[in-house]
Amino acid sequence: MTTAPTPTPTADWLRLDQQICFSLNAASRAFGGVYRVVLKDLGLTYPQYLVMLVLWEHGDLPVKKLGEHLRLDSGTLSPLLKRLEAAGLVRRERSARDERSVEVRLTEEGTALRERALQVPRRIATATGFDVDEIRELRARLDQLTEALDAAAVEETPGRGA
Amino acid sequence: MTTAPTPTPTADWLRLDQQICFSLNAASRAFGGVYRVVLKDLGLTYPQYLVMLVLWEHGDLPVKKLGEHLRLDSGTLSPLLKRLEAAGLVRRERSARDERSVEVRLTEEGTALRERALQVPRRIATATGFDVDEIRELRARLDQLTEALDAAAVEETPGRGA
DNA sequence: CGCCATTCAGTTGTGTGCAATTGAATTGTG
DNA sequence: CACAATTCAATTGCACACAACTGAATGGCG
Numbered sequence: 375m376t377t378a379p380t381p382t383p384t385a386d387w388l389r390l391d392q393q394i395c396f397s398l399n400a401a402s403r404a405f406g407g408v409y410r411v412v413l414k415d416l417g418l419t420y421p422q423y424l425v426m427l428v429l430w431e432h433g434d435l436p437v438k439k440l441g442e443h444l445r446l447d448s449g450t451l452s453p454l455l456k457r458l459e460a461a462g463l464v465r466r467e468r469s470a471r472d473e474r475s476v477e478v479r480l481t482e483e484g485t486a487l488r489e490r491a492l493q494v495p496r497r498i499a500t501a502t503g504f505d506v507d508e509i510r511e512l513r514a515r516l517d518q519l520t521e522a523l524d525a526a527a528v529e530e531t532p533g534r535g536a
Numbered sequence: 537m538t539t540a541p542t543p544t545p546t547a548d549w550l551r552l553d554q555q556i557c558f559s560l561n562a563a564s565r566a567f568g569g570v571y572r573v574v575l576k577d578l579g580l581t582y583p584q585y586l587v588m589l590v591l592w593e594h595g596d597l598p599v600k601k602l603g604e605h606l607r608l609d610s611g612t613l614s615p616l617l618k619r620l621e622a623a624g625l626v627r628r629e630r631s632a633r634d635e636r637s638v639e640v641r642l643t644e645e646g647t648a649l650r651e652r653a654l655q656v657p658r659r660i661a662t663a664t665g666f667d668v669d670e671i672r673e674l675r676a677r678l679d680q681l682t683e684a685l686d687a688a689a690v691e692e693t694p695g696r697g698a
Numbered sequence: 699c700g701c702c703a704t705t706c707a708g709t710t711g712t713g714t715g716c717a718a719t720t721g722a723a724t725t726g727t728g
Numbered sequence: 729c730a731c732a733a734t735t736c737a738a739t740t741g742c743a744c745a746c747a748a749c750t751g752a753a754t755g756g757c758g
Contacts, residue, residue, distance in 0.1 A: 495553030
């Protein structure tokens with residue numbers, strides 16, 4: 375139905391757009407709420423947990439690389455890493471080879487925290503009520519969306535297109 | 537393949553969990569980036585645009601109702617609404633019937649802005665690269681996810697159940 | 699070698715998000 | 729009517745995000 379005519383009035387577009395950004399926002403914040411509860415035991419916020427995940431998986435990294443993995447810049451990471459350092463989970467050390475760069479290293483305490491974090495994913499997965507295939511499917515869709523949006527953002531920004 | 541055994545080692549769960557929260561986060565921020573560019577002409581941020589959408593659709597509302605539509609509390613809305621008021625788009629007036637309540641009303645300027653905002657959804661929809669059905673499908677999945685996460689958050693929080 | 703563009707982390711300023719608290723207003727109950 | 733519980737907006741404190749800028753360090757190029 376609606377194969378050809380009915381040129382989708384502007385008001386409908388607006389509504390649809392509203393729904394998609396609403397839904398994404400709501401889902402993101404709902405995730406944040408669940409993580410907040412689950413991570414309280416570990417003394418981590420959700421973004422801090424993401425940083426620790428990257429470090430646990432890839433080992434010590436300069437701030438720049440960390441930012442590439444997480445799509446975050448130094449404006450966000452610098453204060454966050456300071457808090458992780460204050461909590462004793464990481465150290466920050468100027469690289470000897472390149473004094474501009476700062477290496478983020480896991481402390482023993484930071485490494486040890488991984489054991490306690492291992493139970494987090496199961497609790498989160500349970501909370502979603504989704505099974506493995508559904509999660510994979512959704513993830514693929516979201517990544518596809520992100521890719522398209524990033525490409526569009528570059529094109530929309532006058533002066534940033536390449 | 538992998539029909540029955542392979543009981544999914546813990547490390548895999550962790551990886552999967554990482555991906556889903558990464559993806560959702562990334563998509564949300566990518567949306568933010570596109571909206572930032574598109575909304576700059578209107579002088580609105582993305583959350584401010586969401587508030588305006590609700591007001592355009594439902595008319596004047598008390599802060600409380602606004603928060604219910606957007607899942608935001610007064611801690612977020614109060615300063616945001618002050619900025620919208622400073623921009624001349626809304627007025628805030630104590631309700632005569634209930635002095636606790638503050639009515640958020642569109643000014644003429646705020647109402648007029650809707651005309652210029654009508655072109656936003658099309659640009660966003662184009663940027664996603666998704667067609668109407670794909671968006672609807674994704675939205676449904678996300679709402680389902682949000683519902684499950686909210687329910688789980690209530691259960692996980694000791695002392696907030698019921 | 700000297701200079702300039704680039705790279706990198708950090709800082710500043712603005713704007714959310716959310717928990718917790720405050721204080722005024724209202725409602726329910728006796 | 730009086731009093732306790734509740735509702736509501738605002739505020740405070742903390743933690744992201746991100747743009748714009750700063751300053752130190754590096755690398756390329758003549």
